Amino acid sequence: xxxxxxxxxxxxPAVPLAASLLILSFAGSRSKGAAALAIIGQLIALVLAVxxxxxxxxxxxxxxxxxxxxxxxxENAVRIGWVLDPxxxxxxxxxxxxxxxxxxxxxxxxxxxxxxxxxFAYLSFFSAAMLGVVIANSLLxxxxxxxxxxxxxxxxxxxxxxxxxxxxxxxxxxxxxxxGDLGFxxxxxxxxxxxxxxxxxxxxxxxxxxxxxxxxxxxxxxxALLIFSGAVGKSGQFPLHVWLPEAMEGPTPVSALIHAATMxxxxxxxxxxxxxxxxxGAVDGVTPSLTVVVWVGVVTALMAALIAIAQADIKRILxxxxxxxxxxxxxxxxxxxxxxxxxxxxxxxxxxxxxxxGSGSVIHGCHHEHDIRKMxxxxxxxxVTFLTYAVGMMTLSGVPLFFSGAWTKEEIxxxxxxxxxxxxxxYLMLAGVVLTALYMTRQMIYVFFGNRRAAAEHAHESPRxxxxxxxxxxxxxxxxxxxxxxxxxxxxxxxxxxxxxFEIARLIQPMLFVSLALVAAGIGxxxxxxxxxxxxxxxxxxQPALFRFLENKMWIDELYAHTVIAFSRTAAVLSDWMDxxxxxGFVRAFGSIGQAFGILTKGVDERGINAAxxxxxxxxxxxxxxxxxxHSGQIQTYLGAVAIGMLALxxxxxxxx
Amino acid sequence: xxxTLTLFLIVSAALFCIGLLAxxxxxxxxxxLIGIEMMLAAANLNFIAFWRFGAExxxxxxxxxxxxxxxxxAAEAAVGVALVIAVYRHYRTTNVTKLDRxxx
Numbered sequence: 001x002x003x004x005x006x007x008x009x010x011x012x013p014a015v016p017l018a019a020s021l022l023i024l025s026f027a028g029s030r031s032k033g034a035a036a037l038a039i040i041g042q043l044i045a046l047v048l049a050v051x052x053x054x055x056x057x058x059x060x061x062x063x064x065x066x067x068x069x070x071x072x073x074x075e076n077a078v079r080i081g082w083v084l085d086p087x088x089x090x091x092x093x094x095x096x097x098x099x100x101x102x103x104x105x106x107x108x109x110x111x112x113x114x115x116x117x118x119x120f121a122y123l124s125f126f127s128a129a130m131l132g133v134v135i136a137n138s139l140l141x142x143x144x145x146x147x148x149x150x151x152x153x154x155x156x157x158x159x160x161x162x163x164x165x166x167x168x169x170x171x172x173x174x175x176x177x178x179x180g181d182l183g184f185x186x187x188x189x190x191x192x193x194x195x196x197x198x199x200x201x202x203x204x205x206x207x208x209x210x211x212x213x214x215x216x217x218x219x220x221x222x223x224a225l226l227i228f229s230g231a232v233g234k235s236g237q238f239p240l241h242v243w244l245p246e247a248m249e250g251p252t253p254v255s256a257l258i259h260a261a262t263m264x265x266x267x268x269x270x271x272x273x274x275x276x277x278x279x280x281g282a283v284d285g286v287t288p289s290l291t292v293v294v295w296v297g298v299v300t301a302l303m304a305a306l307i308a309i310a311q312a313d314i315k316r317i318l319x320x321x322x323x324x325x326x327x328x329x330x331x332x333x334x335x336x337x338x339x340x341x342x343x344x345x346x347x348x349x350x351x352x353x354x355x356x357x358g359s360g361s362v363i364h365g366c367h368h369e370h371d372i373r374k375m376x377x378x379x380x381x382x383x384v385t386f387l388t389y390a391v392g393m394m395t396l397s398g399v400p401l402f403f404s405g406a407w408t409k410e411e412i413x414x415x416x417x418x419x420x421x422x423x424x425x426x427y428l429m430l431a432g433v434v435l436t437a438l439y440m441t442r443q444m445i446y447v448f449f450g451n452r453r454a455a456a457e458h459a460h461e462s463p464r465x466x467x468x469x470x471x472x473x474x475x476x477x478x479x480x481x482x483x484x485x486x487x488x489x490x491x492x493x494x495x496x497x498x499x500x501x502f503e504i505a506r507l508i509q510p511m512l513f514v515s516l517a518l519v520a521a522g523i524g525x526x527x528x529x530x531x532x533x534x535x536x537x538x539x540x541x542x543q544p545a546l547f548r549f550l551e552n553k554m555w556i557d558e559l560y561a562h563t564v565i566a567f568s569r570t571a572a573v574l575s576d577w578m579d580x581x582x583x584x585g586f587v588r589a590f591g592s593i594g595q596a597f598g599i600l601t602k603g604v605d606e607r608g609i610n611a612a613x614x615x616x617x618x619x620x621x622x623x624x625x626x627x628x629x630x631h632s633g634q635i636q637t638y639l640g641a642v643a644i645g646m647l648a649l650x651x652x653x654x655x656x657x
Numbered sequence: 658x659x660x661t662l663t664l665f666l667i668v669s670a671a672l673f674c675i676g677l678l679a680x681x682x683x684x685x686x687x688x689x690l691i692g693i694e695m696m697l698a699a700a701n702l703n704f705i706a707f708w709r710f711g712a713e714x715x716x717x718x719x720x721x722x723x724x725x726x727x728x729x730x731a732a733e734a735a736v737g738v739a740l741v742i743a744v745y746r747h748y749r750t751t752n753v754t755k756l757d758r759x760x761x
Binding site for chain 1: 677680681682689753754756757758759760
């Protein structure tokens with residue numbers, strides 16, 4: 001017997017959706033009730049998510065689903081449904097919990113905004129769509145929710161629509177992810193064509209189960225790569241990563257919720273969800289599609305970490321860090337560490353949301369200044385923000401022992417080291433760890449240490465509505481580390497469906513020392529370089545060319561502008577020219593034939609038919625004019641005429657006789 | 658001087674011409690009516706003359722026609738006068754030269 005929650009799992013996304021619709025329908029533009037409604041909706045979703053989490057604990061690898069027919073056409077029935085397994089349950093809890101913290105934080109951060117209610121309606125809508133992605137048991141339902149998530153992202157990035165840069169960023173995010181989604185959609189069609197079902201689990205008939213995988217066969221590689229292109233777009237992987245840093249134009253809670261903790265993780269989640277398609281026919285755990293995933297992840301992780309070093313916008317640094325961490329998760333999935341990747345995803349959801357709303361607190365305190373070079377010395381005026389930010393920074397950098405992100409990152413490194421294909425990703429990841437520690441140290445020094453520069457002079461600590469979520473997330477980040485250590489890898493076991501054993505000896509592993517050394521190297525390097533950092537970046541002074549290269553994001557935007565965008569612009573101009581001169585020319589030629597014929601018939605009409613009629617009418621009129629002279633209206637004249645007529649007849653008669 | 662048919666016809670023709678002249682030349686509608694009555698009287702005189710000097714003067718056929726004709730003329734005069742009154746009410750005139758709405 002399946003628990004009540006399995007059949008009613010749809011309630012989890014439905015509650016925030018209802019909250020969103022209620023806010024849109026009834027709330028005024030700045031009503032506090034909107035925030036209350038959204039937060040209550042999120043709270044109910046959290047309770048339901050926990051209710052859904054409990055049954056998944058009963059045995060390792062427990063899974064339940066509920067399918068139904070959406071509609072039928074001809075003999076085909078489109079069936080959708082939802083699935084509850086450790087992957088979905090863990091994601092549900094993470095999304096609703098992080099979401100709740102960010103909703104509360106938004107109440108403080110957006111308090112001054114004149115579209116306060118609309119913001120909460122969009123946030124709730126996003127939450128509903130994201131929860132829909134997580135519980136979907138059908139690639140079709142997942143795709144629908146996936147697109148709704150993209151829509152919510154678009155609406156929220158462009159929330160400050162009066163800023164042209166925000167509008168442009170929203171458009172860029174939407175179009176860039178759409179490129180990936182096009183591939184995703186083709187992948188879905190191909191999958192449906194070859195397996196005949198889009199349900200993941202369906203009592204052995206689903207496309208991720210043995211019968212479905214058998215039907216997919218050799219085309220699995222291509223289907224997996226097409227689906228991966230959707231994940232590349234959504235998760236900001238190279239080469240479609242360009243939208244994510246621009247998405248920071250949105251309000252900071254949006255960056256925290258969507259562009260750090262949840263939506264961008266959807267790509268990683270997607271790959272994990274359809275992992276059987278990627279690993280089909282694996283030799284030694286390696287398939288062509290997984291190899292692609294690994295290398296895309298490696299390139300993304302390293303490139304983004306490098307770019308992050310030279311950014312000045314506090315949120316952009318975090319955005320590139322997100323891109324880099326997502327790359328890391330992809331590497332983990334690619335080398336076979338699905339559980340490790342998802343663990344890092346969950347931990348990342350907490351600590352990156354923490355960092356982002358911490359940056360939001362900093363931005364709020366510095367009166368909406370984003371440039372870290374204008375901050376400094378904030379640790380004394382914003383102690384809570386400083387401490388929680390430090391927790392986030394150390395988690396992201398990978399300082400061992402107390403921080404969940406460090407353990408999960410170590411787990412990924414561990415998995416990568418055992419990849420049979422090549423050792424290169426492992427060493428590149430190690431370099432990435434050093435870079436991560438370096439750019440986070442740089443950010444900390446610029447923002448919280450040193451002299452108080454221009455924007456920091458009148459800085460103030462944020463109100464409690466913003467600091468409490470920070471503390472909750474910081475505690476969550478630390479608390480999560482209990483279940484992710486190698487000594488008691490409960491989360492790993494939970495996700496991969498194995499029983500977990502407690503073994504304190506495994507806590508200390510060689511990898512721990514390696515990562516400790518690397519993090520120490522990164523932070524030490526950071527302290528060395530940025531120890532006396534002022535308004536001018538030391539790296540910029542010593543390596544101006546390299547710095548400019550990184551500051552301009554490796555000129556990838558410019559590269560796209562000169563290749564893809566220039567190409568499509570040329571194509572557009574060419575099509576315009578074709579339309580204007582060739583197709584239009586044809587149309588005009590046909591038009592002129594008609595026109596010439598018209599002129600001809602007009603001539604015939606005017607000179608021939610019309611003239612003849614005119615002539616006839618003219619003479620008739622002349623006759624009429626003459627005749628009308630007779631009709632003087634004088635009855636005596638008429639009578640006289642009658643008399644003369646009679647006389648004439650009489651004379652004629654006499655003449656005849 | 659014995660009365661002969663010719664004499665009656667001459668009187669009748671003269672009466673007709675006088676009536677015609679009146680109908681054609683007078684401007685007042687009542688006088689035109691009087692002219693028409695005179696022409697009618699000339700025709701009646703012809704009937705009587707042709708009957709009196711005809712083949713069967715014993716039968717009162719001519720008188721009957723004349724009496725009918727006079728009766729009809731009376732009716733016609735009544736209609737005519739009514740028309741004249743209607744015209745006068747409508748146009749505030751009985752001058753027939755002003756009544757030219759039949760003009761083409």
